[in-house]
Amino acid sequence: MTHPYVPGFNQATMTDATLVRLVLDGDTAAFTTLVDRHAAACTRFATRMLGNREDAEDATQETFLRAYRSLARYEERQAFRTWLFQILINRCRTAAVRRQRQRRMFLVDDNAISLASVRPAADASDLRAELRRAIDALDPEQREAFLLKHVEQLSYDEMAAATGVGVSALKMRVKRACDRMQRLLREASDVGT
């Protein structure tokens, strides 16, 4: 199927791979389409991963800039989203380490969660607060695997490509994350009763 190419006009129907080819051929407007397709998911992952919007926006911004500069290295056999997330994951890891060094933060542990006076989720905002605390309490590796699997819905093979971690290790991290989330959320709801 072919149709006349009009810059910016019919890009909505093009695959990511096609858009990448257009950018490499000189149509930088095609990159805008790629940004608009993927920025929300990247921002969502980075926000959940880093816990604050500002760091997430910086990491996402840096991700797209690096993706743009290295676009020639994208290989079409891999989903563009997976390739992009590979960059984003590394940006988030670096940001987290940098922030840790700057603020000397410690991970919230289970005790801190259970001692907090948390009422059972009566409405959506309570649930969000509980979820945020529970997600933040996960080890970064577990949080990363959990978000990729259950929020961004990557396959384990895609997760392996994006994280550089083997599939079996990823499955273990996801399982442990789920177990821990369950426990933290149960304790949160128990405290209020």
Add this chain to the structure above:
Amino acid sequence: MSEPDSPRWLDEITGELRREVPVRSAWRARLLEEVARAPKPSARDDIDDRFSDWQEISGHPERRRRSITLGPLAGLAAATLFVAIGAGITYTAMSSRAGSHQAQRAATATGPQLVSGAPSPVEREVVRFELSAPRASRVALVGSFNEWNPAATPLSRDPASGKWVVSLRLPPGRHVYAFVVDGDVTTDPAAPRAADDDFGSTNSVVFVSSPRT
């Protein structure tokens, strides 16, 4: 909220977590401005590795290509001679031309340490790098001296201290470096930091003195 033990709990929380986080238009505009200012990417294979190296971008070892660079500072003064060794390090070198001697490490020493006072014929000094990273499974040293290749200089655990260590010979001058801890680039917490490069990466600095001083 439903009982956490049932599978529904996962569906509920992932439903909440999958809620879209809206992209701010100001953020989008800023990004597109930066894209417009950036050099156009090309399918040609003459990309400047400092800007587009896959290891720097992805954090993963390069599978196909040659050496990796990680955000080095521009204009390293490789041949310049310095006297100071980092910040906070004091050492007493045993002064002798013959044989090898251990440099004494002062109680307040931080950062990489000179461990050999005797010059080799090529005037390189042995510098010991160490990092405390008890939960890491792999640590590598990357810097101007090994083309920022994380496969070139892995650290190993010192059984006595539990720290990750490596010693290598460096020529006199200023060297910029960082550690890669389980794929993540991090500066040496015990060493002075170099200025940020264009991409916000930070690196650590070690000065190796001329063996004549």
